[in-house]
Amino acid sequence: MDFKFNTRMDGFFALTTRLHEDRALQGGKGFYKFIWVRDGKLDIEVDHVVMHLRKGELVTLSPLHHVDMLRAEGHYLSVLFNSNFYCIYGHGGESSCHGFLFHGSSNILHLSLDATETERLSHITDTLAEECAVADNLQEEMLRLLLKRLIIVCTRMARLRLETGKGRENGFDxxxxxxxxxxxxxxxxxxxxxxxxxxxxxPKTLSNLFSLYGLDSPLHIIHERIDAEARRLLLYTSKSAKEISEILGFEDLATFSRFFKKMNRKSISDFRREEKKEDDRPTGLA
Structure with missing residues (x-):
């Protein structure tokens, strides 16, 4: 299946089982993505980090993540949309997905679904597929409503992993x-x-809260977000290390270099050189 929908206000929505065949869609800017392996296995590379997804596994990616499809065996489903189609900022209070399902960190959401969750998600995606075939003036709103339902259900699934039960809603928020x-x-x-x-x-209250939910410390999350942006700028732009240090708000290049080496256990120059070698290696989809 390969369905793409554009609105008059530059909104975009796609439901596809062939994302690996569509380089333009993979590299399109501004897309939020759900990738769900229904059967078989799927290897993807997110910001130069390889992920091996298997049956029942789902990931959510923000527009900041660079994704390449490396190997597809079996059946998987991808849902893509942009902010003009469904604004997660404007609907944050309704679905609680902003900052949870979608954020710029390299620590992306990765769910392994059980049988009940699989059935629930299948019902939504099957209904989405049916709606894709109904071309009338109500289609846009129906697609948006079903996407909202998908987002809410995935948010609930993820929150269950954090044991966000009654009385803990405030902490989650x-x-x-x-x-x-x-x-x-x-x-x-x-x-x-x-x-x-x-x-x-x-600060102590925040640290205790993150510890209660079994999450990394607030400081580590800040550092991880900075590092994720640094890696993206090094990988996908030709900017110098000095320029990147200024973009990221470091006092000087030396401070940025120490931070990067602490986070990645390699220097900036070594990182760029090694990743360049990886890019030069032949790749192909199965």
Missing amino acids: IIRQFYVLVDNHFKEKKQVQDYAEMLYRS
């Missing part, structure tokens, strides 16, 4: 807001104290 704030301010704000003030909490 603080975590989600933290991710959103980090995405928006990581270039100029690099301390937990900065985000704690914006959330009207103390």
Whole structure:
């Protein structure tokens, strides 16, 4: 299946089982993505990190993630959309996906679905596929409603992994807001104290909350977001290390170099050289 829908306001929605055959769709800017392996296996590369997905596994990717399809065996489904079709910022209060399903960190959401979750998701995607064949003036709104349902169901599934039950909703929302704030301010704000003030909490309260949910520390999440952006700029632009250090708000190149080596256990020059060698290797889809 390969369905693409464009709105008059530059909205875009796609439902496809052949993302690996569509380089333009893979590299398209501004797309949020669900990739779900229904059967078999799928190897993808996200920001130069290879992921091996198997039956029942699902990942969500933001427009910041660079994805390449390496090997597809079996059946998988991809749902793509842009902000003009469904704005996760505007609907954040309804679905709680902004900062949770979709954020700029390299620590992307990766779910392994059980039988009940698979059945629930199958019902939504089957209905989406049926709606793709109905070309009338109600199609756009129906697709948007079904996409919203998909987002909410996946958010609920992910929240179950965090044991976000009754009485813990407020804590979950603080975590989600933290991710959103980090995405928006990581270039100029690099301390937990900065985000704690914006959330009207103390740094210790934030640290305890993230520990309660079994998540990395707030400081590690800030550093991971900075590092993810640094890696993307090194991999996908020709900017110098000095230019990147300035973009990311470091005092000087030396400070950025120390940070990068601590996060990646290799120097900036070694990282670029090694990744360039990886790019030069022949690849192909099965």
